[in-house]
Amino acid sequence: MAAVLPLEQLLDARRLWRGTAAPAVVHDGLATGIDALDAALPGGGWPATSLTEVLIGADGVGELQLLWPALARLTETGNNVVLVAPPYTPHGPAWRTAGVRLSRLIVVHADRTHALWAAEQSLRAGSCGAVVCWPGTADDRALRRLQVAAETGGTAGFAIRPASTLSNPSPAPVRVAISAAAREVLVVKCRGALPPSRPIPFPRVAH
Amino acid sequence: MRWACVYLPHLAIDAALRRRAAPDAPLILLSGPAHRRLIHAVSPAAEQRGLRPGLTLAGAQALTTDFIALDLDAAAVERCRAWLAGWAYRYTSQVSLDYPECLVLEIGESRALFGEWPALHARLTAELTALGIRHRLAAAPYPIVARLLAGLQDGVGVDESTALAAVGALPISSAGLADEVATAIERMGLRRLSEVFALPRDALARRFPQSTLHYLDAVRGRRIAPLTWYAPPDVFEAGIEFDHDVESTQALLFPLRRLTADLAAFLAARDGGVQRFALQLEHDGLADSQVVVGLLSPEREAASLFDLARGRLEQVRVPAPVRGLRLVARELPPFIPVHRDLFETRAQQTTSWEQLRERLRARLGDDAVHNLTIRPDHRPERVNVPSVVAAKDDAVPALPRPGWLLPRPIPLRDHGLRVIAGPERIESGWWDGGEVRRDYYVVETSQGQRAWAFCAAGEGGPFMLAGYFA
Numbered sequence: 001m002a003a004v005l006p007l008e009q010l011l012d013a014r015r016l017w018r019g020t021a022a023p024a025v026v027h028d029g030l031a032t033g034i035d036a037l038d039a040a041l042p043g044g045g046w047p048a049t050s051l052t053e054v055l056i057g058a059d060g061v062g063e064l065q066l067l068w069p070a071l072a073r074l075t076e077t078g079n080n081v082v083l084v085a086p087p088y089t090p091h092g093p094a095w096r097t098a099g100v101r102l103s104r105l106i107v108v109h110a111d112r113t114h115a116l117w118a119a120e121q122s123l124r125a126g127s128c129g130a131v132v133c134w135p136g137t138a139d140d141r142a143l144r145r146l147q148v149a150a151e152t153g154g155t156a157g158f159a160i161r162p163a164s165t166l167s168n169p170s171p172a173p174v175r176v177a178i179s180a181a182a183r184e185v186l187v188v189k190c191r192g193a194l195p196p197s198r199p200i201p202f203p204r205v206a207h
Numbered sequence: 208m209r210w211a212c213v214y215l216p217h218l219a220i221d222a223a224l225r226r227r228a229a230p231d232a233p234l235i236l237l238s239g240p241a242h243r244r245l246i247h248a249v250s251p252a253a254e255q256r257g258l259r260p261g262l263t264l265a266g267a268q269a270l271t272t273d274f275i276a277l278d279l280d281a282a283a284v285e286r287c288r289a290w291l292a293g294w295a296y297r298y299t300s301q302v303s304l305d306y307p308e309c310l311v312l313e314i315g316e317s318r319a320l321f322g323e324w325p326a327l328h329a330r331l332t333a334e335l336t337a338l339g340i341r342h343r344l345a346a347a348p349y350p351i352v353a354r355l356l357a358g359l360q361d362g363v364g365v366d367e368s369t370a371l372a373a374v375g376a377l378p379i380s381s382a383g384l385a386d387e388v389a390t391a392i393e394r395m396g397l398r399r400l401s402e403v404f405a406l407p408r409d410a411l412a413r414r415f416p417q418s419t420l421h422y423l424d425a426v427r428g429r430r431i432a433p434l435t436w437y438a439p440p441d442v443f444e445a446g447i448e449f450d451h452d453v454e455s456t457q458a459l460l461f462p463l464r465r466l467t468a469d470l471a472a473f474l475a476a477r478d479g480g481v482q483r484f485a486l487q488l489e490h491d492g493l494a495d496s497q498v499v500v501g502l503l504s505p506e507r508e509a510a511s512l513f514d515l516a517r518g519r520l521e522q523v524r525v526p527a528p529v530r531g532l533r534l535v536a537r538e539l540p541p542f543i544p545v546h547r548d549l550f551e552t553r554a555q556q557t558t559s560w561e562q563l564r565e566r567l568r569a570r571l572g573d574d575a576v577h578n579l580t581i582r583p584d585h586r587p588e589r590v591n592v593p594s595v596v597a598a599k600d601d602a603v604p605a606l607p608r609p610g611w612l613l614p615r616p617i618p619l620r621d622h623g624l625r626v627i628a629g630p631e632r633i634e635s636g637w638w639d640g641g642e643v644r645r646d647y648y649v650v651e652t653s654q655g656q657r658a659w660a661f662c663a664a665g666e667g668g669p670f671m672l673a674g675y676f677a
Contacts, residue, residue: 057654057655058654058655058656059611059656059675059677060609060611060656060658060674060675060676060677061654061655061656061677062657062677063677064610064611064677065610065676065677068610080560086611087611088611088612088613088614088674088675089591089611089612089613089614090591090610090611090612091587091590091591091608091609091610091611091612092579092580092590092591093581093590093606093608094608094609094676095579095610096581097608098610102578102579102580102581103578105578105579106564106576106577106578107576107578107579108567108575108576109571109572109575109576109577110571110575114570114571117570118567118570118571121563121566121567122563122567124558125558125559125560125562125563126558127558127559127560127563128560180654180655180656181655204657
């Protein structure tokens with residue numbers, strides 16, 4: 001690019017894109033139950049109308065304890081929470097102890113291919129408070145569909161995925177990774193704010 | 208204008224066309240004895256090929272061979288007329304099938320709801336055209352007058368003041384009189400009904416039977432014969448036959464859409480819903496395949512009925528090509544619309560939870576969507592019961608219990624195990640054959656998971672993994 005081009009020409013040809021101010025952040029997030037995490041996330045909590053990715057090293061490292069406060073509050077206010085193809089059986093007493101109203105908790109059984117479809121349908125319908133799904137190593141196109149569905153339906157979506165997908169691009173506006181050993185949660189990405197550089201400890205519910 | 212008449216001049220052929228997948232087929236209906244088959248009715252496509260009612264079958268074959276000949280099925284025509292009465296039932300509860308080839312509807316009472324005759328006429332015409340039924344409509348103060356006017360012209364509406372003039376202007380031949388009476392009157396040199404009305408009554412009574420006098424009174428509104436009212440059936444049944452073998456689900460979607468639309472029209476007229484219906488796929492030489500569509504709550508929207516039936520149909524494997532599709536609905540409970548808040552907090556709510564649930568069940572299977580119910584039992588694998596209805600929110604004892612339970616315990620092979628808490632002994636079930644005697648421990652694996660593991664009571668190992676405190 002040796003030639004000098006006027007700025008207007010570049011703008012007209014759409015070769016140059018003018019960055020505008022970041023869209024205003026609405027504080028409508030679902031409180032996570034951890035004050036430091038609420039402060040770090042731009043909406044003041046989990047985004048209520050888009051997809052959140054939770055990356056875990058292995059099943060059972062605390063992903064439920066991270067989500068339970070938000071899910072419990074949703075079921076308390078009469079919203080349905082849908083679990084699409086959970087990897088294990090949700091054990092009712094533990095969910096009840098965590099404050100989740102079981103009458104508002106729906107489990108959908110589906111095989112791998114149908115699980116993505118069911119998650120998308122549930123997100124798009126707009127009649128659920130939150131949809132939790134386990135897309136595994138699904139590619140970013142599948143995640144983008146889920147993200148669009150969550151925005152269309154105005155539903156909070158949680159995709160719980162293996163930590164090995166951390167380096168893959170993801171359309172989810174918020175990505176967090178759970179570190180099991182240190183009992184910390186690291187905000188990898190949050191659209192509309194800078195992710196905090198230090199992981200946030202989250203308490204273990206006493207047994 | 209209290210009465211409207213829907214005259215159905217081509218009902219036999221329209222009914223036959225509706226049962227076929229291709230609505231523009233050159234179709235003819237045959238009647239008469241086997242040695243002399245006559246064309247009873249022809250479809251518009253067949254008429255373009257030069258075929259006319261009254262022609263013999265041999266004569267038709269001399270003209271063209273490009274037509275489909277079917278036997279006239281008088282019972283099917285009557286069924287179609289009864290089904291149309293079900294359609295008309297949404298406008299009034301007083302629908303009569305007493306006069307042949309037509310329906311008579313009481314429209315005076317619901318004028319405030321449906322508007323005056325021109326508006327109602329436009330609405331009826333649009334709906335009947337969408338159903339594929341050719342028709343002529345007329346409205347009049349008396350049923351018989353509406354019937355006579357509909358036979359002549361479409362869209363006529365007369366009220367009390369103009370009815371007599373309109374009836375008087377009718378030619379004798381189309382006044383609905385018995386044939387020999389009409390011939391006799393015409394031989395007397397009379398051309399129109401008004402001239403007959405002008406005759407002295409005793410002179411008429413000498414020449415003609417009493418029924419003729421009664422009929423002349425009826426068309427002038429002096430003597431109104433009661434009609435019997437149609438009562439909608441409690442079962443919906445409709446079907447479509449195919450000309451050829453259908454081998455893909457795609458080709459069944461068009462007839463399925465028509466059948467579910469018919470069902471929705473029937474339900475709207477009944478102000479009811481459907482809880483369960485069956486699709487019957489007919490095969491050559493084999494028993495029909497049944498696809499049962501069961502819903503958790505009554506539904507009546509045409510679009511969602513189609514979606515649900517389609518979801519079920521796409522899963523089905525049939526043993527042979529399909530020759531016909533029938534829809535049978537027997538469980539028709541009252542329909543209660545979902546209550547919505549006037550100020551709905553969720554503005555974008557596009558699909559209600561009930562619709563979503565049915566859609567998921569249609570695709571994934573009837574047992575795929577369920578709530579969790581807790582059963583009081585000490586054995587963890589017997590606590591969770593999937594239930595289709597919403598669970599009660601019972602309080603539970605605050606014992607340490609994991610959020611995830613493995614479908615069945617697996618051996619826990621981990622050398623870096625650390626016992627966090629335990630043991631908690633669970634010993635139960637000797638009375639029902641599912642006896643367990645176990646010590647449960649909370650352990651931490653080398654990957655940092657908190658796990659719930661058990662071993663035989665008093666053994667202290669080896670551990671079986673029961674679940675995760677996720």
